[in-house]
Amino acid sequence: MKRKRIDLIAALAVLIAAWYAISLIWRMPIIPSPIAVFYKFFEILPSKLGVHALYSLWRIAAGIALSLVIGVPIGLCMGYFSEFGRISSPVVYFLYPIPKIALLPVVMLLLGLGEASKIAMIVLIIVFQIIVTVRDAVKGIPKEMYYSLISLGAKRGNIFSDIIIPASLPEVLTSMRVGLGTAISVLFFTETFGTEYGIGYFIMDAWMRVNYLEMYSGIVMLSIIGFAVFSAIDVAEHILCRWK
Amino acid sequence: MKRKRIDLIAALAVLIAAWYAISLIWRMPIIPSPIAVFYKFFEILPSKLGVHALYSLWRIAAGIALSLVIGVPIGLCMGYFSEFGRISSPVVYFLYPIPKIALLPVVMLLLGLGEASKIAMIVLIIVFQIIVTVRDAVKGIPKEMYYSLISLGAKRGNIFSDIIIPASLPEVLTSMRVGLGTAISVLFFTETFGTEYGIGYFIMDAWMRVNYLEMYSGIVMLSIIGFAVFSAIDVAEHILCRWK
Amino acid sequence: MISVEGLTVRYGTGNGIVEALSDFSIKVADGDIIAVIGPSGCGKSTLLHVLAGIIGGYEGAVLINGRPVNPTEQRIGLILQDYGLLPWKTVYENAVLGLKIKGEASDKTYMKYILDRLGLVDMLDRYPNQLSGGQRQRVAIARSFILKPDLLLMDEPFSALDEITRESMQDLFLDIWRQYRVSTLFVTHSIEEAVYVGRRIVVLTPSPGRVKGEIENPLFGMNDLRLSDDFYHMSMRIRRMLREDEENIDEAQTH
Amino acid sequence: MISVEGLTVRYGTGNGIVEALSDFSIKVADGDIIAVIGPSGCGKSTLLHVLAGIIGGYEGAVLINGRPVNPTEQRIGLILQDYGLLPWKTVYENAVLGLKIKGEASDKTYMKYILDRLGLVDMLDRYPNQLSGGQRQRVAIARSFILKPDLLLMDEPFSALDEITRESMQDLFLDIWRQYRVSTLFVTHSIEEAVYVGRRIVVLTPSPGRVKGEIENPLFGMNDLRLSDDFYHMSMRIRRMLREDEENIDEAQTH
């Protein structure tokens, strides 16, 4: 715990020092100094940034949760049932590269301008990342792992709950980490419509207004949110994969 | 091989049928019928789409290749050297959530409006996905795997080449698959400036012109590109992971 | 009653096909114990995998009580050569896995008795990667015994145990067998063990495995085997069977 | 000369610490073979792991030729209990791994000789998951022999082999030892094997392992051991050593 805190402080120090150095070298409003940004950050945190952050956090959480609920079972089945995997892999290979941004109008027509379509956009993008990662994880389970359960005449339910899920849990968590980063990027084209709340909106708006201090404050906020969720996933891994 | 072709045809049939059904139900220009789109697709394929596709393919390939060159070694080291991993993980956790779109001005400042900044944007986004996936893969190698090499007094080079790299190769390929999908999304905000070529540009341009047939032709093209690269990765896996 | 008739099993490798069992036939009467002994790589594990329903693609007829192999119907206790423990389950969870899968409550007294006799009671909360080799093997034994199977398939079940522990395990096995009369195929590398626990002993040829010979074993369950002359003769007979082929093969290779 | 003085090794588990070896001391003269025998879980593998440089955090002094354990300087041939093969390397690649790591060209004749005596020549292109248990173990043996090590650490190296193969492996080992006089720690579960291959035999107590007794073995390398009276007495002596503790512990547990 204590060592973790030291690592964290070291990491922060390195990051901020690097940023500061760059800002000194370039001396342009595009790259403001971290000091000015942190000043701004704390100035607007209670009045604005906090609310925006909560909105984004809720959308990210809902998006990831829904993607897991949809993607993990599909990925598990694609990895385990080789027939199903063989037929559905090409479907995923065709659908995943479809640029979801281009589908934004369709999603908005179907789900309106509210929360539903924002979360749907997050899901549309990261669900494929989860499917692919989980599928590959299940495919990587050595076949010997199944022998005990086969010889016990285990039903599919048990094969999933006792082998496939625990064996692929680390990769599910990896896919959550990757998905988190992606979900945050997605905020930039989902929080710009139909809302005036969310860090995505906040940053885009600040950018439009050429207010780089506010824009960077928003970026710092996202960075903190991301770090917090990543750390939470690490803790979850620690608890869930005790056997490692 | 033959079975693969049947799966592919089945997948295509399902996808096109679903699309057709939706287009019939909605009957809106924003969801054109697949027949009209394919007609358009083949009409513009030789004259326009082909060239755009080649540009995008090159950017995707360069972006992924560069990301692998940067991300895989970092991920491997973060997974293997626990000290380094502990210190650099928070750095990744802070940097990964930073919305790379918002860094566009900085990237433009450093690299201009040409190819360099387009590829840099792709790298900036997917390199973190690769780092995280590869790091987690290396962390997941059971410690017993190292025993033989330790007892042989293997140097780090051998531990990497004989254990860490082959053991994490499947996950590197997974991260390439995930990165591919992401790289394609990134095209939409990198191919919209400083170029008049690329599928990202083509789709955006068609969209701005409200030319949904062309827009969907571009989406189909991306889908095909994606499928082709995914299949190439599958073939690579087959060759590289023969032992599985 | 287990009947294996003309079983042939092949594995595909990158460059060619390996025949692991070739026209192999064997019968196990209800409540019998067959010790299977044969050179390394002759197909013993393959045979057990077929009987446990793990390998599906084979030639020949494999019937358990006149019906094809089906682990959901039959109650098969399998001790795998590499133990087959699930790394994310504790010793306890691994030991009771059979009952969990069958959806049955555990007979607590019996379970405790088994875990105790196997010396596992102190480590029920540990994970397999925190055990020694022999301890892992004992967990696998515990799992198959706690299941109270109808058919016990043991693949070198005591190979990782020291001689003293091994002997007490053999006795435990025979105790259980006497009580429940479970039909058993017992793969072993030790001739002594085969003679001690096998009511019949089947000797296999080197790869691809066929039945080389079958011996009714009058010495089954006899204590202090080593001291008896009968054991010496029996053991010599088995060794001769095992060796013959080796020499044949050696010759075949040289000529 | 290997000297282990007051070695104590502990493992941390989720709930508590396991002491695997406790104040353990042993000396191996250059070119000697020590057979290590002890109950399952007593710390034999742990000892080998310490000597091979795998386990670093221990108490006590462990010196090889007066210097601390360092596998880059020392040439250690280790046969792991679970074989330690790399799944992505073929049999051949696994067998010559030691030489590859040491950056040396292989002595082709010697390598061929070893692979031939181990019966692996027909499967050099296969991957470990396409082998039987005994075949895997033989690959591990091949690797350590081909390395021509200064120090050989064998953890139940023949446990997965049938008796005939095992005997020819024992002879192969002794042949090699006679030629190269490699200092060896030979962990085994078989008393007969310990007596056959061990110039000295060290018996360990149950967990946590300590030295229970050390026996100079006049029967080392003697053929047809079983027929000799001396073997019977020796074997009884070892069994008694092994059992004593068990009984003590049993008593300790009951009282």
Added chain:
Amino acid sequence: SDGNDAAMPLEPISIGVLPDVDSIPLIIADKNGYFKEEGVKVDIQHFKSAPDRDSALQSGNIDGAVSDILAAAFANDGGFNVKITSLTNGMYKLLVNKDKGINDIQSLKGKSIAISTNTIIEYATDKMLEEGGLKPEDIHKMAIPQIPTRLEMLQNGKVDAATLPDPLASVAVKDGALLLNSTDKMGINPGVLLFAQDAIDKKSASIKAMYRAYDKAVEYLKKEPVSSYADVLINDVGFPEGIEDSISLPAYTQVALPSQKDFDDVIKWLTDKKLIKNSYGFEQLVDRRFVK
């Protein structure tokens, strides 16, 4: 023009444009070779969105841009020294979905309107609402920054109204949307050409030459029918095909400064909404040297 120009080749300049009507004179000047005639190389950089264009300007990749007074004020407020050098002719149209039964601004009360917030679109919307007697609070504003998406939402009735620039405004009208008002009808015109101060200082001769070509293009646009340059609109500006029949282009004017009133209105709007910290006077942001 001064004699220096002939002696020394002019430095090239680059200008960022969006696919809108404001940019047409520049693109026509390029297509018809007017820049070449004036001896200046003008690199027209096409962007698909305002943030891209602004980023390119702020990172020094382009010298100037077809933009608006708001962007000029924002940039200066954010520490970027850019100057307005002339107005451009554009228009923003307030449209309603044909099925909503809305025929005038007043009946928009309580309805939803799609805009992009804190932009010239919102400014134009507020102005048009104000003229119709509504306050900004009377109407439900929905942010939809992407113009084609805004169009789609309008046409499918997901919003009641929308403010759109051309050419998509014309597409909407063609597909049945009703035009309630537009900035050109109201005589407001906040579109401008702006340049980085750096470019103004170093490349003023080039900018002057560019403006001469611009005037030629305006002449051309005034006398030619749309059909004679429709292909340029479609191929080079990025207008939808078949638009030539329905589009109404603004009345392009020779190089001129934006009106003081437009300027002050915009600044007031921005300061009222607290979108900028400083208030700017006309002279602070406008460079008069390129307009005769």
